Amino acid sequence: MPEPGVAIHVQDLIVGFGDRIVLDRVSLDVREGEILGLVGASGGGKSVLLRTLVGLLHKRSGQVEFPAFPEAEAARRGVLFQQGALFSALNARQNIQFPLREAAHLSPSLLDEIANAKLEMVGLAAEDGDKFPAELSGGMTKRVALARALALDPALLFLDEPTSGLDPIAAGEFDALIRTLQRTLGFTVFMITHDLHTLAAVCDRVAALADGRIAAIGPLPAVLASEHPWVKAYFHGTRAEMLHLGS
Amino acid sequence: MSDQPNLTVTGDGAGALLARGAWTVANVELLERLCDDAAREKIGPIDLSHVTALDTVGAWLFEKLVRRNATQSSETRLVGVPDSYAGLLAEVRQLNRREPSGKRNEDSFVNYLARHARDLGADGIAFLHMLGAVSIALLDVLRRPRSFRLTSTVYQLGRVGWQAIPIMALITFLIGAIIAQQGIFHFRKFGAESYVVDMVSILVLREIGVLIVAIMVAGRSGSAYTAELGSMKMREEIDALSTMGLDPVSVLILPRVLALIIALPILAFLGSMAALYGGGLVAWLYGGMSPAIFIARMREAVSITHFEVGILKAPFMALVIGLVAACEGLKVKGSAESLGLQTTSSVVKSIFLVIVLDGVFAVFFASIGM
Numbered sequence: 001m002p003e004p005g006v007a008i009h010v011q012d013l014i015v016g017f018g019d020r021i022v023l024d025r026v027s028l029d030v031r032e033g034e035i036l037g038l039v040g041a042s043g044g045g046k047s048v049l050l051r052t053l054v055g056l057l058h059k060r061s062g063q064v065e066f067p068a069f070p071e072a073e074a075a076r077r078g079v080l081f082q083q084g085a086l087f088s089a090l091n092a093r094q095n096i097q098f099p100l101r102e103a104a105h106l107s108p109s110l111l112d113e114i115a116n117a118k119l120e121m122v123g124l125a126a127e128d129g130d131k132f133p134a135e136l137s138g139g140m141t142k143r144v145a146l147a148r149a150l151a152l153d154p155a156l157l158f159l160d161e162p163t164s165g166l167d168p169i170a171a172g173e174f175d176a177l178i179r180t181l182q183r184t185l186g187f188t189v190f191m192i193t194h195d196l197h198t199l200a201a202v203c204d205r206v207a208a209l210a211d212g213r214i215a216a217i218g219p220l221p222a223v224l225a226s227e228h229p230w231v232k233a234y235f236h237g238t239r240a241e242m243l244h245l246g247s
Numbered sequence: 248m249s250d251q252p253n254l255t256v257t258g259d260g261a262g263a264l265l266a267r268g269a270w271t272v273a274n275v276e277l278l279e280r281l282c283d284d285a286a287r288e289k290i291g292p293i294d295l296s297h298v299t300a301l302d303t304v305g306a307w308l309f310e311k312l313v314r315r316n317a318t319q320s321s322e323t324r325l326v327g328v329p330d331s332y333a334g335l336l337a338e339v340r341q342l343n344r345r346e347p348s349g350k351r352n353e354d355s356f357v358n359y360l361a362r363h364a365r366d367l368g369a370d371g372i373a374f375l376h377m378l379g380a381v382s383i384a385l386l387d388v389l390r391r392p393r394s395f396r397l398t399s400t401v402y403q404l405g406r407v408g409w410q411a412i413p414i415m416a417l418i419t420f421l422i423g424a425i426i427a428q429q430g431i432f433h434f435r436k437f438g439a440e441s442y443v444v445d446m447v448s449i450l451v452l453r454e455i456g457v458l459i460v461a462i463m464v465a466g467r468s469g470s471a472y473t474a475e476l477g478s479m480k481m482r483e484e485i486d487a488l489s490t491m492g493l494d495p496v497s498v499l500i501l502p503r504v505l506a507l508i509i510a511l512p513i514l515a516f517l518g519s520m521a522a523l524y525g526g527g528l529v530a531w532l533y534g535g536m537s538p539a540i541f542i543a544r545m546r547e548a549v550s551i552t553h554f555e556v557g558i559l560k561a562p563f564m565a566l567v568i569g570l571v572a573a574c575e576g577l578k579v580k581g582s583a584e585s586l587g588l589q590t591t592s593s594v595v596k597s598i599f600l601v602i603v604l605d606g607v608f609a610v611f612f613a614s615i616g617m
Binding site: 088089100103104105106107110113114116117118120121125126132133134150152153183184185186 | 271272273274275276279302303304307308311331334335337338339341342343345580581582583584585
């Protein structure tokens with residue numbers, strides 16, 4: 001049984017395609033109100049884990065539960081896809097309004113006010129709402145996508161490489177934004193990231209996925225001390241060392 | 248239900264209100280009504296201590312009540328705010344402060360016309376530009392035949408020519424059969440059934456054969472060209488070619504346009520034959536005219552001129568289809584929506600231009616007596 005205060009409970013999860021087992025008995029708990037960062041090799045199953053958690057992929061066996069939330073609330077989760085996945089036929093404001101429109105009958109004026117408020121929450125101006133996804137820069141796309149993911153005030157937020165493709169300044173601002181919003185709105189975050197700065201600055205705990213299993217999980221210092229060969233290579237490789245020197 | 252939100256006057260103090268229940272988006276219809284009702288009166292402090300759930304929508308509605316009355320100098324404020332909601336309410340307090348900078352002014356009809364006229368002009372220039380670029384690429388190939396992309400041209404020829412034969416033959420066969428059937432049915436009233444042969448053969452060879460095939464090619468191959476070039480543009484493949492010092496026109500567009508120019512006359516010829524076959528079959532089975540008589544009458548009715556008039560038009564139609572497809576493909580911008588838009592517009596424009604071209608040729612051939 002999951003302990004109290006656990007938002008996502010994953011037990012012995014197995015996911016595979018054909019003969020290939022991508023996730024081999026993954027067990028993981030995400031606590032309520034924390035930001036958990038997941039690292040792993042490219043093609044190592046991070047996105048598969050995230051897509052299984054949000055219900056886009058089917059599991060072979062194992063458990064995925066959201067013990068802290070009633071059924072209806074677990075279904076209301078926000079997902080920020082890597083490329084934003086904004087609906088290209090709708091402008092930014094309509095993208096944010098889309099889930100609201102589906103969920104409830106808001107008056108048009110309130111709908112606009114809420115969408116503008118969400119745009120400002122993610123650090124954009126209300127005028128940016130008129131732009132179409134093709135006209136948005138990479139950082140703005142991520143922000144609008146985050147605003148859309150937050151449209152219904154989800155208790156659970158899944159982020160797939162939120163800072164990939166952003167320059168270090170924009171990535172830093174996006175990190176700070178996630179942290180601030182998480183403090184204000186109190187949601188639980190499960191994020192995939194390769195950005196070591198994000199891991200250090202934003203995540204409460206870090207999980208490392210290697211060979212289809214969770215190789216290490218805990219606060220960043222504990223994971224850094226892990227003896228697992230892949231985790232060591234990841235955090236103590238040249239690129240990672242350069243960051244340690246810099247800081 | 249305890250979670251049902253409401254907003255009641257407590258009676259202690261001027262307009263003091265007590266909010267209860269879940270102030271969330273799920274109850275927004277009720278919440279909007281409550282707030283509208285409350286806003287008619289003067290509002291004093293609002294007690295939030297009995298609110299069981301609050302999200303951004305609820306927080307914004309409270310904030311709106313506070314702001315609305317701030318202008319009327321009454322003392323609206325939120326009291327008894329539970330700690331867990333304080334952060335959200337503080338966040339919402341800073342939002343939507345700036346006045347919206349007016350709606351974008353609506354398009355007037357004149358502006359609309361002007362914009363479309365400009366687009367039309369730009370399209371014409373793009374078309375001529377593409378014609379020039381393809382001509383230069385062709386001259387270049389003639390000067391240095393080794394630079395010609397034979398493999399690509401043959402591959403495209405297979406796609407737009409060879410693979411298109413069955414559907415083209417089927418459709419022109421049916422069109423020929425329908426024209427013959429209609430002709431027989433109506434000419435029978437005048438006892439002029441035998442003239443059906445003249446009608447079918449002249450119509451098919453001069454106009455219908457090439458026109459139907461050109462329209463089919465525009466829909467089948469022109470759209471495919473636009474979609475291919477457009478997705479290559481989207482994924483920066485065309486830019487990659489340019490940075491390697493290669494001309495995208497001679498690598499991508501010239502082989503495609505040449506393949507169309509070779510394929511369309513062949514398809515038009517095969518299509519015309521299929522249409523005549525269909526017409527002959529109907530004349531035999533429905534009109535009772537034996538194939539031998541049909542062929543003999545056809546020999547009297549048509550001369551090689553009719554066939555020339557039809558087939559001469561084909562390469563020009565192919566050129567127009569190819570150039571329009573290439574122009575529209577290169578116009579694709581970042582989004583998948585724009586790809587769909589340009590593909591549609593490629594088909595519509597090339598069919599339109601093919602028909603216009605056919606009209607121009609009709610005038611031309613009439614004036615030179617062909």
